[in-house]
Amino acid sequence: MRDRQVARDARRAREFEAFVAGAAGRLLHAAVLLTAEAPDASPRARRLLTLALAHTYARWDRLRGEDPYDCARQYLATRFARTTWHRYGVLGRARPDPRSPLAALTPRERLVLVLRLYEGVAEEQTAALLGLPAERVHALCDRATASVLHPDRPAAPRTANTEVAPS
Amino acid sequence: MNRGEREAAVRRIMERGGAVLPPDLYGEAVRRGDRLLRQRQLVRRVLWLLAFAAAVAFTVWAAEAQPWAEPPAQTTPPLTGW
Secondary structure: OHHHHHHHHHHHHHHHHHHHHHHHHHHHHHHHHHHOOEOOEOHHHHHHHHHHHHHHHHHHHHOOOOOHHHHHHHHHHHHHHHHHHHOOOOOOOOOOOOOOOOOOOOHHHHHHHHHHHHOOOOHHHHHHHHOOOHHHHHHHHHHHHHHHHOOOOOOOOOOOOOOOOOO | OOHHHHHHHHHHHHHOOOOOOOOOHHHHHHHHHHHHHHHHHHHHHHHHHHHHHHHHHHHHHHHHHOOOOOOOOOOOOOOOOO
16 A cells, blocks of 8 residues: 555656656746746746646646646646736736737737647637637637737727627 | 738747746646645545544434434323213
């Protein structure tokens, strides 16, 4: 019993170390894009990454064939969505660093863009993860794409309910 | 420029640059992960203990009070035809 526990801990540590070595770079890049911080000064993105990895480590034995990268990415995205709202949302508005390519976007647009384009998550899965209808994700992605490519053009009016999703 | 091209352009913009990984990322993640696991284990143990205590308390109370037994009659039945 004790031996089995020790063996399992050792295997988990080995597998997790390999996972971190392989996935941390890409996850950190995604986190930096999400928080729109400068690449060399990104405390918030690092914190997000550490928490996502810790969560993945805690779930490691119960993943049952699920992709650990998916687990970490999902935690990263949902945690970002949650903390943006109640910690950085109304009062302490986090100022995006102008060097970030996504600095002009709102946190939600960044989230959609990173999940859809950088990570290549399907539209339906992104919608399910963020609790939005798929058409809304489609529209957000289009608008965010446009404002990244043409930052000087005035953005479309940001009214959530009246817009028509282009199909 | 159609949708696919626009998305590819944005993807290229986003791929640019790379952040440097913090030095002791693995150790920190394992530390936090272990703490999470221990906290969950503690919560699970406390809940099991509570459930066990509740079961014991219920058994003792049931053995003592015997709520299934009919309470003794409080009134004498009316005496007729005597």
